[in-house]
Amino acid sequence: MLLDHFLVYITSLVVVSAQDPSSSASANDVSGPQIGKAASLACDSIRFALGSSIVESSGAEYNATAQGPWSLFNSLDQPTCIVYPRSASDVQIAMKQIVKFGSHYAVQSGAHSAMVGWNSISDGVLIAFTHMKNASYSPATDTITVQPGVHWGDVMTAVEPYGVSVVGGRSSDVGTGLLLGGGISFVSPLYGWSADLIKEIDVVLVTGQLLTATATNEYSDLFVALKGGANRFGIVTRYELYPAHTGNKDQKDWFGGLLVLPGSASEAVSNASARYVREVTDPNAGLMVVMNTKNLTDVAANIIYLFYKGAELPERIFGDFLAIPPTFQSLSPLSYFDISNMIPGGDRGNGQQFGSSSWVGDEATFWEGYNHLANFTKRFDSDLFASLMVISPVPRSAWTARQSAGPKAFNDPGVAYASMNFNIVHSPGVTTLPKGVDEGFRFLLTQTPPSPGLPLFISECDPSQNVYETYSGFAALQKTYAKYDPHRFIVEHTVGPNGL
Numbered sequence: 001m002l003l004d005h006f007l008v009y010i011t012s013l014v015v016v017s018a019q020d021p022s023s024s025a026s027a028n029d030v031s032g033p034q035i036g037k038a039a040s041l042a043c044d045s046i047r048f049a050l051g052s053s054i055v056e057s058s059g060a061e062y063n064a065t066a067q068g069p070w071s072l073f074n075s076l077d078q079p080t081c082i083v084y085p086r087s088a089s090d091v092q093i094a095m096k097q098i099v100k101f102g103s104h105y106a107v108q109s110g111a112h113s114a115m116v117g118w119n120s121i122s123d124g125v126l127i128a129f130t131h132m133k134n135a136s137y138s139p140a141t142d143t144i145t146v147q148p149g150v151h152w153g154d155v156m157t158a159v160e161p162y163g164v165s166v167v168g169g170r171s172s173d174v175g176t177g178l179l180l181g182g183g184i185s186f187v188s189p190l191y192g193w194s195a196d197l198i199k200e201i202d203v204v205l206v207t208g209q210l211l212t213a214t215a216t217n218e219y220s221d222l223f224v225a226l227k228g229g230a231n232r233f234g235i236v237t238r239y240e241l242y243p244a245h246t247g248n249k250d251q252k253d254w255f256g257g258l259l260v261l262p263g264s265a266s267e268a269v270s271n272a273s274a275r276y277v278r279e280v281t282d283p284n285a286g287l288m289v290v291m292n293t294k295n296l297t298d299v300a301a302n303i304i305y306l307f308y309k310g311a312e313l314p315e316r317i318f319g320d321f322l323a324i325p326p327t328f329q330s331l332s333p334l335s336y337f338d339i340s341n342m343i344p345g346g347d348r349g350n351g352q353q354f355g356s357s358s359w360v361g362d363e364a365t366f367w368e369g370y371n372h373l374a375n376f377t378k379r380f381d382s383d384l385f386a387s388l389m390v391i392s393p394v395p396r397s398a399w400t401a402r403q404s405a406g407p408k409a410f411n412d413p414g415v416a417y418a419s420m421n422f423n424i425v426h427s428p429g430v431t432t433l434p435k436g437v438d439e440g441f442r443f444l445l446t447q448t449p450p451s452p453g454l455p456l457f458i459s460e461c462d463p464s465q466n467v468y469e470t471y472s473g474f475a476a477l478q479k480t481y482a483k484y485d486p487h488r489f490i491v492e493h494t495v496g497p498n499g500l
């Protein structure tokens, strides 16, 4: 199918293995066989407490979970055991044993991380939330409660009859880890970052303590840190979310879809994107641009996803894109439910790399960045299946839409910009990241840095990027981390963002 590899669009990430010295997991830790021994002891102990139906080391379910990650690079790990919690208390027991024996561990919710080792592990305990997938809406409290294992598409389906929705992923297969990264949705211009709609978070600390963090209770520092701090602050067992009142699936009050534009129009697409990022302030507009540099003459090199809450796509907003003769287009009235199910994004089978930048809307920056990526792609052509520059505008309204939203781990930089994702899709059958490609990719990221003062998007970063450092609340975040994990167990025993 023409669109297959684009619909996978944002694949994921890079490449540091759990034992790579540059990753934080292995810092001054036991090595070799001792890592495996600690994991075995932790698994035995958790199995003793929870039983062998909850703690598995082989079998069909174990295989399915181990092979489940979206990035092929993460699907070959063999966890010492997989813990399938049914409740927060199971997570508490697992966490206590993991710490007691000094075992490495990983947490998996929707399995969409593109970063090597962030949702999988060998010689360690994997906590997988595939048995905690409830999602429900309560009209009484006007909130949506989700367990961590659910995917956004399933949440949408569960709550749609009530005329409400979530500010979830643009791919329906993505899971709740998105909230811990901040979360960018097609409707973020209208409703804010996904994390702005979190009311409460239940989290198991490294001590095994279960607590509820909110914007106003004694754990408000932790609440702020969890909204953008990723997997460094504890294991979340429940989110309570404010809904977006979008109407049900038959309420087609949006218009849009996708345009496929040829490689010959790439400079025009790049220019149109930069101008859109700089000028468009209307919160009813949603956009994502995916530019593939694998074949510069491809008639399907660029895919533009564009939506407007209204009866048509306004010329003043989308005119530059609509002026380019498309190879293919699909535009129609849509409900938000339709929009959020348009890109399933669940295709597996390729190793993935993500790298992030953040750019203000400037034509030269966009086109130069595109050309750096194109040069990288040409250099490694035979290794790569696709090589995408994905542009996600973050208009001012994403920060102001939800007046009551408190602070997140990252702060409003005060200007409109685009969150940029370089997504390298490796050829099928390539099961580990080629070293040369990885080095080339890291060099590419030094050629395409963020515009001054802008935060990087932690859900789309390369593990080599220190995202926390780009947060203006970095010092406060470090303080919060030190308060909740004074012995630095988490950064030393699970792979995740560097720099805390």
Ligand SMILES: Cc1cc2nc3c(=O)[nH]c(=O)nc-3n(C[C@H](O)[C@H](O)[C@H](O)COP(=O)(O)OP(=O)(O)OC[C@H]3O[C@@H](n4cnc5c(N)ncnc54)[C@H](O)[C@@H]3O)c2cc1C
Pocket: 008, 009, 010, 011, 012, 070, 106, 107, 108, 109, 110, 111, 112, 113, 114, 118, 119, 148, 168, 169, 170, 171, 173, 174, 175, 176, 177, 178, 179, 180, 181, 182, 183, 184, 185, 230, 231, 234, 235, 236, 237, 345, 346, 459, 460, 495, 496
């Ligand atoms: C195809 C695709 C489309 C995407 N689209 C979007 C998008 O539109 N908007 C957006 O904002 N992001 C998007 N992303 C990025 C996505 O938000 C992140 O990859 C996110 O981390 C995925 O969460 P998950 O639960 O699916 O993944 P997982 O791989 O299961 O988890 C991701 C990370 O979060 C940690 N984690 C997950 N759950 C918990 C928990 N309960 N407690 C503690 N740590 C936890 C994991 O350990 C891991 O480090 C996309 C990614 C892909 C691959």
Ligand SMILES: *[C@@H]1O[C@H](CO)[C@@H](O)[C@H](O)[C@H]1NC(C)=O
Pocket: 058, 059, 060, 063
């Ligand atoms: C699980 O996968 C292993 C190989 O990785 C295989 O030997 C085993 O038969 C599989 N088990 C089941 C129940 O499918």
Ligand SMILES: *[C@@H]1O[C@H](CO)[C@@H](O)[C@H](O)[C@H]1NC(C)=O
Pocket: 134
């Ligand atoms: C999850 O849903 C199941 C089935 O509807 C229900 O029995 C269970 O109580 C729910 N659990 C939670 C924690 O809401």
Ligand SMILES: *[C@@H]1O[C@H](CO)[C@@H](O)[C@H](O)[C@H]1NC(C)=O
Pocket: 267, 268, 271, 363, 364
């Ligand atoms: C893109 O913008 C640049 C700078 O404004 C301009 O020089 C160039 O001609 C534009 N190209 C196209 C195809 O629009």
Ligand SMILES: *[C@@H]1O[C@H](CO)[C@@H](O)[C@H](O)[C@H]1NC(C)=O
Pocket: 295, 296, 297, 298, 299, 300
């Ligand atoms: C690049 O795309 C063009 C047009 O879609 C196609 O004819 C050509 O075969 C492609 N080249 C490669 C190397 O795939």
Ligand SMILES: *[C@@H]1O[C@H](CO)[C@@H](O)[C@H](O)[C@H]1NC(C)=O
Pocket: 368, 369, 371, 372, 375
């Ligand atoms: C890409 O490579 C070409 C050919 O080597 C070079 O002329 C161009 O400057 C490079 N572009 C960038 C942005 O580095």
